[in-house]
Amino acid sequence: MGAIVKHKAFEPGAIAVIVVFALFVAPSIFGAFWITNLTQMAVFSVVAASAGMLYGRVGLVSLGQVAPYGIGCWVTMRLAYATSLPFPVLLLIGGIVAAVIGMLIGLPALRVSGLYLALVTLMLAAALETVLGVLKFPNGGSGFSGVVTSLSDLAPMRRPGFAETDPAYFRFTVIVALLLFLLAYVFLAGKPGRAWASIRQSEPSAIAAGIAITQYKLIAFALAAFMAGVAGGLFAGSVQQSIGIDQFSRQAALFLIAVVLMGGVHTLWGALLAGFFSKVMLDLLTSYMVGGQFWNNFSLSLFGFGLMMNLIQSTKAMEKKGLLG
Amino acid sequence: MKVEVNDIRVQFGGVMPLDGVTVTFPGGTCGLIGPNGAGKTTFFNVLSGYVTPVNGSVRCDGVELLTMPDYKRARWGVRRTFQTEQAIEGLSVFDNVLTVYEHTAKGSRAEKKKAVDEALEFCGLLGVRDQLVRTLPAKERRFIEMARAVVGSPKVVLLDEPAAGLPDEETNELSVIIRSIPERSDATVILVDHDMALVQACCEWSAVLDFGRLLASGPTGDVLRDPKVLSAYLGEDEL
Numbered sequence: 001m002g003a004i005v006k007h008k009a010f011e012p013g014a015i016a017v018i019v020v021f022a023l024f025v026a027p028s029i030f031g032a033f034w035i036t037n038l039t040q041m042a043v044f045s046v047v048a049a050s051a052g053m054l055y056g057r058v059g060l061v062s063l064g065q066v067a068p069y070g071i072g073c074w075v076t077m078r079l080a081y082a083t084s085l086p087f088p089v090l091l092l093i094g095g096i097v098a099a100v101i102g103m104l105i106g107l108p109a110l111r112v113s114g115l116y117l118a119l120v121t122l123m124l125a126a127a128l129e130t131v132l133g134v135l136k137f138p139n140g141g142s143g144f145s146g147v148v149t150s151l152s153d154l155a156p157m158r159r160p161g162f163a164e165t166d167p168a169y170f171r172f173t174v175i176v177a178l179l180l181f182l183l184a185y186v187f188l189a190g191k192p193g194r195a196w197a198s199i200r201q202s203e204p205s206a207i208a209a210g211i212a213i214t215q216y217k218l219i220a221f222a223l224a225a226f227m228a229g230v231a232g233g234l235f236a237g238s239v240q241q242s243i244g245i246d247q248f249s250r251q252a253a254l255f256l257i258a259v260v261l262m263g264g265v266h267t268l269w270g271a272l273l274a275g276f277f278s279k280v281m282l283d284l285l286t287s288y289m290v291g292g293q294f295w296n297n298f299s300l301s302l303f304g305f306g307l308m309m310n311l312i313q314s315t316k317a318m319e320k321k322g323l324l325g
Numbered sequence: 326m327k328v329e330v331n332d333i334r335v336q337f338g339g340v341m342p343l344d345g346v347t348v349t350f351p352g353g354t355c356g357l358i359g360p361n362g363a364g365k366t367t368f369f370n371v372l373s374g375y376v377t378p379v380n381g382s383v384r385c386d387g388v389e390l391l392t393m394p395d396y397k398r399a400r401w402g403v404r405r406t407f408q409t410e411q412a413i414e415g416l417s418v419f420d421n422v423l424t425v426y427e428h429t430a431k432g433s434r435a436e437k438k439k440a441v442d443e444a445l446e447f448c449g450l451l452g453v454r455d456q457l458v459r460t461l462p463a464k465e466r467r468f469i470e471m472a473r474a475v476v477g478s479p480k481v482v483l484l485d486e487p488a489a490g491l492p493d494e495e496t497n498e499l500s501v502i503i504r505s506i507p508e509r510s511d512a513t514v515i516l517v518d519h520d521m522a523l524v525q526a527c528c529e530w531s532a533v534l535d536f537g538r539l540l541a542s543g544p545t546g547d548v549l550r551d552p553k554v555l556s557a558y559l560g561e562d563e564l
Binding site for chain 2: 210
């Protein structure tokens with residue numbers, strides 16, 4: 001018998017260490033600023049995991065993962081003001097709405113592939129940016145958009161009763177993020193994951209195996225949109241008020257794919273790294289190093305450099321495999 | 326199981342890779358030979374649904390294949406391998422074969438495992454069952470494709486140059502597997518290969534394509550001695 005090689009996407013031991021650290025150690029050693037940062041790192045890791053899964057596991061280059069992220073954020077926020085539903089239910093609804101819209105948009109988008117899919121999904125991000133620019137994020141007002149007309153009505157979005165404080169909400173976010181990662185893992189380790197691996201390598205070969213390609217791509221889009229949608233809801237609960245649309249802009253879309261590629265798309269660890277790059281590293285540099293703004297620009301350049309290196313490396317790897325030959 | 330092909334015509338602009346091919350594969354292991362560009366792979370692509378012919382029909386077991394969507398043909402029982410092997414690199418050997426089985430057949434977890442292990446055993450792959458395909462050499466990958474083609478209950482197995490790039494010894498191993506497919510699953514095997522020794526070893530019956538037309542068909546020995554085939558394909562001095 002040869003050595004048994006299992007999926008390296010998820011090592012239970014390492015996961016346990018990280019989760020225990022996040023749940024029990026981090027809240028007591030970090031101040032409010034870093035806890036908020038770490039919360040957003042957890043949120044962004046989920047978005048990165050969703051985009052990375054589409055690209056790394058299914059081979060779909062989607063630049064529009066900020067769209068379900070934004071949709072989930074908006075829906076969860078709006079419902080938080082309008083209803084008294086428990087917070088986890090709001091997250092679920094936000095995720096489902098994002099998944100449904102993601103699938104509806106995915107259906108025509110799946111008729112194109114490669115570069116064209118990238119363009120279509122980037123335009124999707126642009127469209128959402130426009131819509132959000134008009135609607136704005138809810139902040140306690142009434143009506144469909146829930147935007148206040150007077151400052152006295154301005155109210156922060158509620159958090160779950162058991163996680164009102166920042167450290168408690170951080171723990172809550174880590175747990176939800178972990179559940180989403182597990183959800184992705186269940187899909188990846190099962191029938192969909194095998195079908196996606198086939199589709200990514202060769203669509204003709206996948207067809208020859210009896211795989212209904214469109215159906216499995218839609219499942220991927222729906223799952224990724226669901227994850228990003230729930231993450232959007234978590235983000236809303238973290239910031240609570242005056243969310244800027246720049247979080248969900250075209251630039252954010254490109255930034256997302258850059259950090260996702262830098263983190264690595266083939267394991268779920270890459271997503272954690274992407275979350276670290278985008279939410280923690282920048283603040284580490286700007287808070288503790290002399291010349292804050294320089295480091296901000298430096299980091300952005302670093303992402304560009306990293307993205308380029310990544311693309312060059314993966315092109316080389318492909319040449320070795322003869323895909324370009 | 327007979328595969329009745331009637332007047333298949335494929336047109337790409339002004340080019341006709343298949344120009345009215347009518348042939349009935351009698352069952353068992355059949356050879357399909359012809360020079361480069363004769364239309365062999367196009368013929369396979371018509372059968373698996375990647376290419377839509379402008380005319381023609383393919384009937385098998387009373388079923389018209391050409392009206393079925395491509396992935397449903399696989400579920401019905403059309404299997405194939407590719408000239409450049411397509412074993413899924415990111416999956417284990419077991420998962421590679423399982424992927425085909427779980428999309429083409431229904432069954433409990435135990436039935437799946439049994440069917441996949443049987444196919445792996447048939448192709449001599451049980452020793453590398455749990456290894457990642459990425460780590461395996463060419464021979465194993467070729468054999469994984471064979472296991473993918475035979476797992477479950479295939480009805481028509483299309484093998485597109487399965488021995489390409491394999492040394493003689495491994496080609497012999499492969500030919501043993503190819504010859505035993507029909508009795509294992511009652512499938513009709515159609516083998517495309519340039520290795521005439523392999524075709525002769527595996528196929529009692531063969532058809533020859535040239536310039537998109539059927540040149541000859543019949544018992545392999547007779548076909549290979551046919552003067553038309555000699556002049557069009559092998560060249561007189563090769564025999």
